[in-house]
Amino acid sequence: MTDVASPTTTRKDWASDQEVRWCPGCGDYSILTAVQLLMPELGARREDTVFISGIGCSSRFPYYMNTYGVHSIHGRAPALATGLATARPDLHVWVITGDGDALSIGGNHLLHALRRNVNITIVLFNNQIYGLTKGQYSPTSETGKVTKSTPFGSLDFPYNPVSLALGAEASFVARTHDMDRKHMTETLRRAYEHRGAALVEIYQNCNVFNDGAFEAITSKDNRPSMLIPLEQAKPVRFGPDGAKGVVMDRNGSAAIVDVADVGEEALLVHDEGRPDPSTAFALSRLASGPHTPTPIGVFRSVERADYGSQVQDQLVAAAARKGPGDLAALLKSGTTWTVGA
Amino acid sequence: MIRFAGDSGDGMQLAGDRFTASSAIFGNDLSTLPDYPAEIRAPAGTVAGVSAFQIHISDHDIFTPGDHPNVLVAMNPAALKAHLPDLEAGAAILLNSDAFDDRALQKAGYASDPRADDSLKPFKVYEVPMTSLTMEAVKPSGTKARDAERSKNFFALGLVSWMYSRPVEPTLEWVAKRFAGNEMVQEANTLAFKAGWNFGETAEIFESAYQVKPASLPRGTYTNISGNTALAWGLVAAGQLAKLSVFLGTYPITPASDILHELSKHKNFGVRTFQAEDEIAGVSAALGASYGGALGVTTTSGPGLDLKTETIGLAISLELPLVVIDVQRGGPSTGLPTKTEQADLLQAVFGRHGEAPLPVLAPSTPGDCFYIAIEAARIALKYRTPVIVLSDGYLANGAEPWPIPDTASLPDLSAEFGFATEPNKTLPDGRQVFWPYLRDPETLARPWATPGTPGLMHRLGGLEKADGAGSVSYDPGNHELMVRLRAQKVAGIAKDVAPVSVDDPDGLGGADLLVLAWGSTYGAVQAGVKAVRSAGGRVAHAHLRHLNPFPANLGEVVRSYRRVLVPEVNLGQLRKLVRAEFLVDAQGLNKVNGLPFRRIDIQLAILAELEALAGQQNGSTARKEDK
Ligand code: SF4
Numbered sequence: 001m002t003d004v005a006s007p008t009t010t011r012k013d014w015a016s017d018q019e020v021r022w023c024p025g026c027g028d029y030s031i032l033t034a035v036q037l038l039m040p041e042l043g044a045r046r047e048d049t050v051f052i053s054g055i056g057c058s059s060r061f062p063y064y065m066n067t068y069g070v071h072s073i074h075g076r077a078p079a080l081a082t083g084l085a086t087a088r089p090d091l092h093v094w095v096i097t098g099d100g101d102a103l104s105i106g107g108n109h110l111l112h113a114l115r116r117n118v119n120i121t122i123v124l125f126n127n128q129i130y131g132l133t134k135g136q137y138s139p140t141s142e143t144g145k146v147t148k149s150t151p152f153g154s155l156d157f158p159y160n161p162v163s164l165a166l167g168a169e170a171s172f173v174a175r176t177h178d179m180d181r182k183h184m185t186e187t188l189r190r191a192y193e194h195r196g197a198a199l200v201e202i203y204q205n206c207n208v209f210n211d212g213a214f215e216a217i218t219s220k221d222n223r224p225s226m227l228i229p230l231e232q233a234k235p236v237r238f239g240p241d242g243a244k245g246v247v248m249d250r251n252g253s254a255a256i257v258d259v260a261d262v263g264e265e266a267l268l269v270h271d272e273g274r275p276d277p278s279t280a281f282a283l284s285r286l287a288s289g290p291h292t293p294t295p296i297g298v299f300r301s302v303e304r305a306d307y308g309s310q311v312q313d314q315l316v317a318a319a320a321r322k323g324p325g326d327l328a329a330l331l332k333s334g335t336t337w338t339v340g341a
Numbered sequence: 342m343i344r345f346a347g348d349s350g351d352g353m354q355l356a357g358d359r360f361t362a363s364s365a366i367f368g369n370d371l372s373t374l375p376d377y378p379a380e381i382r383a384p385a386g387t388v389a390g391v392s393a394f395q396i397h398i399s400d401h402d403i404f405t406p407g408d409h410p411n412v413l414v415a416m417n418p419a420a421l422k423a424h425l426p427d428l429e430a431g432a433a434i435l436l437n438s439d440a441f442d443d444r445a446l447q448k449a450g451y452a453s454d455p456r457a458d459d460s461l462k463p464f465k466v467y468e469v470p471m472t473s474l475t476m477e478a479v480k481p482s483g484t485k486a487r488d489a490e491r492s493k494n495f496f497a498l499g500l501v502s503w504m505y506s507r508p509v510e511p512t513l514e515w516v517a518k519r520f521a522g523n524e525m526v527q528e529a530n531t532l533a534f535k536a537g538w539n540f541g542e543t544a545e546i547f548e549s550a551y552q553v554k555p556a557s558l559p560r561g562t563y564t565n566i567s568g569n570t571a572l573a574w575g576l577v578a579a580g581q582l583a584k585l586s587v588f589l590g591t592y593p594i595t596p597a598s599d600i601l602h603e604l605s606k607h608k609n610f611g612v613r614t615f616q617a618e619d620e621i622a623g624v625s626a627a628l629g630a631s632y633g634g635a636l637g638v639t640t641t642s643g644p645g646l647d648l649k650t651e652t653i654g655l656a657i658s659l660e661l662p663l664v665v666i667d668v669q670r671g672g673p674s675t676g677l678p679t680k681t682e683q684a685d686l687l688q689a690v691f692g693r694h695g696e697a698p699l700p701v702l703a704p705s706t707p708g709d710c711f712y713i714a715i716e717a718a719r720i721a722l723k724y725r726t727p728v729i730v731l732s733d734g735y736l737a738n739g740a741e742p743w744p745i746p747d748t749a750s751l752p753d754l755s756a757e758f759g760f761a762t763e764p765n766k767t768l769p770d771g772r773q774v775f776w777p778y779l780r781d782p783e784t785l786a787r788p789w790a791t792p793g794t795p796g797l798m799h800r801l802g803g804l805e806k807a808d809g810a811g812s813v814s815y816d817p818g819n820h821e822l823m824v825r826l827r828a829q830k831v832a833g834i835a836k837d838v839a840p841v842s843v844d845d846p847d848g849l850g851g852a853d854l855l856v857l858a859w860g861s862t863y864g865a866v867q868a869g870v871k872a873v874r875s876a877g878g879r880v881a882h883a884h885l886r887h888l889n890p891f892p893a894n895l896g897e898v899v900r901s902y903r904r905v906l907v908p909e910v911n912l913g914q915l916r917k918l919v920r921a922e923f924l925v926d927a928q929g930l931n932k933v934n935g936l937p938f939r940r941i942d943i944q945l946a947i948l949a950e951l952e953a954l955a956g957q958q959n960g961s962t963a964r965k966e967d968k
Contacts, residue, residue, distance in 0.1 A: 016800065018812060047795045052629070055803075063800050063813065068792040070632060071802030072625070073655050079622035083629030083637065084792075086615060087588045091633070091792050109625075112618040311613055318608035325610030327581050328748045330574060332564065335430040335463045336745065340560035 006043025011036045014046065016066040022057060027178035027204035028125065032064055034184045035123075042192055044092065051094045052081045054101035057132050057206070058125035061096040075106025078113035081120045082307070089308035092192070095122040099140040100130050103159050107139075110199075114170035117196040119306040123188070124161055124201045129210035141210075142289050162284040162299055165199045166277045172198035173280065174298040178205060179218040183229075183296065190298055196306040203290060216291045230283065230297030235267035238293060246286065246295075254282040256293060272301040343501060345494075346393035346424050347416025347437075348385050352494030353392045356414075359498055359512050386448040391423040412504070414497050416440060416471070418449035425455075430463035431565040431740035435500065435546075437493065439472035463565070467546055471496050471537075478536030482528035492526075492533035499537025504546060506680075506935070509538065545595045545679050561744035568707040568736030569596070571743070572640075572666060573603035575714025577610050579664075580636050582715065583722055583754035586611040588635040590626035592619055592645060595678040596734045597668040600640045620648035624665065628652055631661045632801070634760065634791035636718055640666040643685055644675060646692075646729075653727050654693045657827065659801045660778075660787045662721035662758075664714070669733040671935050680935025681734035683860050684911035689729040690889045690918065696824045698831040700724070701889040703731040705863035708743035710736060713886060715751065716838075722758040723837075724830060725786045731888070733910075735861045735937045761788035761797055766809070775799055778811035784837075785830035787811075831890060838887045840894040845881035846874070850901035852881040854950050857899065857907050857927065859885040859915055862938050866908060869943025873951070880947050888915070891922065899925050906930060906950050908943055 014036045022028045039049070049067040053059035055074035062069030072080050077095045085093045095113075102110045102124050113120060129147070130136040136149040140161065144153040165173045172194040176187040184202065191198035203214040217226035228238040228246065236246040237259060245259045245267040254268065274280065280299040287294035319325075343360065345353045412433045415421040417440040428434070436456070446454055455461055456468070475493040476486060484492075495516075502509065513531060520527035540546075566574075580587035591601050593616065605614040613630070617623040624639040631637030641649060646667045656663045669685045671677025689701045700720050704713035710732060717728045764773035765788060775797040778787050790797040799811060807814035808822050844867075845852050858866045863884050870882045883898055885891070899905050899919060907916040908930035916929045930946040932938065 018800075045795075046798050047793055050792050063802070065800075067798050069800040069802075070629075070659070071800065071804065073651055073803055076621060076625045076652065079617065079625035080629035080632070082617075082622070083588060083590055083615070083626030083631075084633045085629075086613060086626070087586065087630035087635040088633040088792065108618055109622055112622065311615075315608045315611055315613070319611075322609040325577070325581065325607065327578055327610075330577060330607070330610075331745045331748070332562070334564040334566070336562050336564045338562045339558045 007045055009040040009046070011040060014039045014066055016064055018063045020064050021060065023208050025207040026057070027127065027202075027206065028058060028061070030178045030181060031123070031125065031184065031202060031204065032061065034181050034188060036065070038185050038188055038192075042189065044192075048090065049092050049094070050081075050084060051096055052077045052084065053096040054098075054106055055132070056098040056101045056125075056130075057127075058096055058098040058204070059101060075101055075104070076109060077101070078106065078109040078118075078120070078122065082109075082113055082116070082118045085119045086308040086311050089119060089306075089312055093120045095120050097122065097124050098131075099124065099126045099128060099138045099159075099161070103139040103161060103164070111164075111168045114165055114168040114197045114199060116307040117171050117304050119195055119308050120197055121188075121191050121194075122197065122199045123191075124199060125204040126161060126201050127204045127206035127210055128158075128213050129206050131206045131209055135209040158289070160284060161199070161201045163281060165201075166281045166284055166300060169277055170199050170300070171196040171302050171304045172298070173300045174199070175201045175203070175294075175296045177203035177214060177218045177227075177296065179214075179220075180223075187297065190301065194301060195309075196304055214290045217294050218290075226293050228286065228293050228295040230270050230272070230295050230299060232270060232272055232298070234270060235264055236270050236283075236295075237264075237267060244293070246283070248279065248282065252278060252282060254279075254286050256286065272298045274300070275302060342410045343412040343414070343505070344393055344410040344424060344427075345414045345497065345501075346391055346420035347414075347494070347497075348419065349390050349392040350385060351392070351416045352491065353416070356494040356498040356501075357393075359515060360501060360507065386417060386419055386445055388419045388423045388449055391420045393420070393424060412501065414501060416493065416497065418446045418451055418455070421455065422449045422451065425460070428464060429565070431465070431567065433465045433467065434461065435497070436466060436468045437471040437497075438468040439470045467544075469500065469540065469544075471500075474536060474540060475533045479529040479532045482525055482532055484525055484529045488526070489529060492529045495530045495533040496537035496540075499534040499539075500541045500546070501537075502534075503538045503541030509534075558742060559744065563742045563744055565740045566707055566711070566743040567599075567738055567740040568704065568710040568732055569599040569668070569738070570603050571704075571707055571710035572714050572730075572732060573600045573607075575711040576600075576604060576636075576638055576664070576718070577607050577612060578711070578748075578751060579715045579718035579754060580610060580612065582751055583636060583718060583758075585634070585636040585722075586613065587638060588612075588627055588630035589614045589638045589640065590617055590623040590628075590630065591615070591638075591640045592617050592623045594620070594642045594645050596670055596737045597640045597642050597645075597666065599737065600666065600668075620645040621652060624649040624652040624663075628656050628659070628661060628663055631656075631663055632659070632791070634789075636662065636664070636722070638664040638666070640668070642668050642670050642678070643672045643688075646685060646688065650693055653699070653729075654695065654697050655803050656727040657693070657697045657699060658803050658806075660725045660827075661727075661789070661801075662718075662725055663727035664717045664721050664730065665727055666714075666717075666730045666732060668737045669731055671933070677935045679734065681861065681937055682910050682933060682935065683731070683733060683862075684914065684933065685731060686859075686888060686909075686911065686914040687917070689731055696828060698828050698889065699726055700728045700831060700834055700887070701731060702728060702886055703860040703888055704736060705860065705884050705886060707736050707739050707741045709863075709886070711743075711746075715754070716886070719752060719754050719757055720834060720837075722754060723786065724784055724834060725758075725789055726831065731860060733861050739861075758786075758789065760794070761790035762794065764796060776809050776811060777801065778806050779809050780826070780830075785826060785833060833890075835887075835890040835893045838890075838892055841883050841885055841887075841892040841898060843881055843883045843898055844870070847879065847881075849898065852879040853903060853954050854879070854947060855881045855883060855899065855902035855905045856943070856947065857883050857885070857905055857915070857919065858909070859888060862908055862910065862943075865938040865940050866943050868940035869938075869947060872940060872944045873947045878947065878951055880951070885915070888918075891918075895919075896923050899923050899927070904928065904950055904954055906946060908938060908946065910937065
């Protein structure tokens with residue numbers, strides 16, 4: 001790519017001519033708006049941007065972006081994106097996925113893309129339900145959930161996507177929600193700027209099949225007492241007037257305390273750059289579901305060489321060592337003999 | 342041909358002898374050549390003290406005991422040193438790695454460990470810690486360590502018996518009888534033998550020599566090449582010829598993994614190899630790379646092909662190039678990982694949901710694997726389609742002398758396709774846009790625009806596309822049109838591939854019988870046909886490299902003969918296709934015992950067919966005379 005100035009674009013440039021077909025009121029709209037507004041701000045190029053998705057409501061996303069894009073097959077978006085990002089380290093590859101797509105049918109690919117640190121930005125729309133197939137429970141649905149496929153309540157224990165990503169030692173892990181455009185935009189910006197695999201979980205409301213799943217923490221009234229904003233180098237505090245805070249207890253678990261009881265100096269100071277993901281993991285375990293105080297923001301952001309660049313480095317090193325490939329020489333590299341010379 | 346070599350105290354004669362006996366029971370022709378040390382009391386561990394036993398087993402008549410073993414079992418460095426000069430490139434060496442310590446190397450006269458330098462490079466070396474594995478295996482027999490070690494010849498025997506599918510019972514019965522008086526030794530030898538066998542199975546060690554070689558080779562420079570290496574080199578060549586970087590996304594699986602191993606050595610050609618988390622990720626990554634403008638390739642065997650199916654369907658819908666190599670093995674399920682079979686043909690042609698045609702190719706010989714890889718890439722790139730290549734375990738591991746081509750004679754693949762660089766459609770309002778499904782009228786291929794190209798941003802996906810514009814379309818008429826267009830595109834490739842050539846000394850239709858075959862049966866069919874001809878039989882041979890679509894002249898060819906015989910290592914898959922396509926009553930010659938055809942199988946089947954034809958002819962003549 002040539003090193004020319006960042007293009008000036010507007011939201012309109014990033015919107016495709018396709019009619020957006022999510023249910024009216026779906027949380028997906030606000031995510032789409034946030035991304036379309038963010039791209040011009042980032043100075044990104046449409047031709048260098050690729051959105052790859054799997055299957056599900058969220059996976060329609062690429063059709064609505066005037067960029068390159070592939071609406072692939074269920075669960076496999078991280079695998080396709082791995083190939084593309086590895087073959088083309090010059091591109092910015094986004095993966096758009098949902099809780100069923102990323103964590104159920106495609107769970108394996110997600111883990112491996114994260115551990116390899118493939119240079120992709122993964123946006124996981126978590127609505128805790130299967131929307132496209134009309135309302136079955138998902139791998140993030142709470143135990144006991146009554147759905148069409150679980151009339152007596154689901155028996156499955158849910159995943160916590162942030163914990164899962166941290167367990168795979170992802171180099172960037174964050175959470176945001178669809179009710180706060182500003183927080184969502186800032187979180188996505190951070191993910192975009194991270195080289196390597198970045199996972200952003202977005203709590204997204206499916207108003208048709210799982211309406212209000214996150215209301216207990218994301219509604220305007222509840223936010224101050226139920227969302228724990230993680231801010232770099234700041235003590236982890238929340239609640240009206242910052243009365244609550246988070247401390248690390250002796251067992252390495254995070255716990256919520258009254259700041260008045262422990263004093264501000266006892267609070268955990270958030271450091272997303274900790275090489276060891278344990279503290280970030282402890283934070284991710286604070287809430288057992290979106291009904292108790294839940295951390296949002298960047299849990300972890302560490303630097304680690306991305307997969308595609310390392311592959312590229314090996315190619316360059318091999319060419320430097322052995323010289324550029326010579327086909328005729330390769331064909332004669334084994335034992336050869338001549339007949340009838 | 343197999344040579345067991347070790348110290349004279351290692352029991353090599355016994356191992357060779359037992360192998361001979363079990364081979365004879367198996368029904369193979371064989372000849373043997375024991376080779377005792379000249380000096381009866383030569384010092385242990387030295388070259389002079391090496392004892393060897395050679396056995397030549399063959400599925401056809403043996404004329405000579407042969408001079409060059411395909412497999413050398415070397416129990417120590419001295420045995421390796423003594424017998425290495427007799428090996429032809431490509432032979433397999435089974436080393437007892439426990440015996441390669443400094444002292445043993447020194448005794449054998451090695452200045453340095455031959456495993457570390459280039460001297461073993463032309464061979465396929467399997468290092469097996471035979472001594473320690475044997476000692477571990479015989480523990481339950483209560484044998485003392487010193488004696489336990491002695492059973493390692495039986496370990497080696499078990500391992501080689503596995504490689505050559507020898508029956509186990511004759512050896513075990515023999516051990517029971519021979520050591521009837523000494524239960525401990527009897528048990529130790531039995532355990533060692535079984536451990537060797539099991540090791541072969543677990544480690545999936547196998548060797549299948551490609552046996553049919555032309556008697557006299559035409560002029561040229563040759564190298565020994567196995568099918569897997571030839572495929573890997575063919576892919577490297579395809580990348581160079583197309584001026585594209587090759588991206589292999591794959592997952593280890595027997596017997597295809599060697600393609601990954603070989604390709605991963607050639608990073609200086611810009612080849613990226615990606616060992617994925619599973620088969621699905623392997624093919625999906627390859628498809629993602631193709632979207633980015635690379636030559637995406639995936640390699641696998643039957644169970645992996647099953648898993649890749651959905652992504653291959655997506656590649657058909659996205660209309661992107663993708664080369665899928667299936668090195669077939671015995672199925673279904675895990676089946677026989679180290680045995681050959683041709684039973685994935687119908688899966689390759691039809692095995693996807695919906696109307697999902699794609700081109701299918703098959704190499705005929707190990708050397709042809711090189712050219713088939715280039716041909717697969719050509720078709721994939723030109724028509725923007727996934728292509729399946731059906732190799733098999735026999736080709737993959739078999740090696741043959743291969744005339745090295747002049748690289749200037751290879752096709753220029755870069756002339757066969759191009760990337761889209763500008764908008765291809767003017768809308769009624771005058772706007773210039775890019776339509777990703779606006780096809781080339783000739784090839785019906787859609788334009789290939791890669792990310793990074795300004796102005797051509799577009800979205801692909803597995804949902805049905807509107808003809809031309811490529812947006813999502815649920816329109817029933819459009820779906821019918823697109824299904825037919827995709828089918829036409831693949832069918833049209835028939836015009837663009839070489840017509841199948843017919844080997845018939847009397848010209849097309851001259852012979853009484855046509856043998857129509859595909860894939861690795863080539864050598865056996867050629868040999869069988871020649872043998873029949875030399876006895877005066879009139880038989881033709883046509884060998885298919887393109888199995889979907891068939892070459893344009895195939896209908897004419899099969900209709901030119903009164904009878905068609907289709908030999909296959911499956912239950913009649915090509916035969917079914919030929920019958921369905923051309924309404925000819927093709928006959929089958931089928932086997933599925935994990936082994937390739939022998940010349941004699943083909944020869945006898947041809948003779949039977951010719952006899953049946955002669956009978957028909959006499960019958961009809963008689964009836965005519967009745968009138
Ligand atoms: S089903 Fe739910 S997630 Fe899907 S579009 Fe409708 S509201 Fe959104």
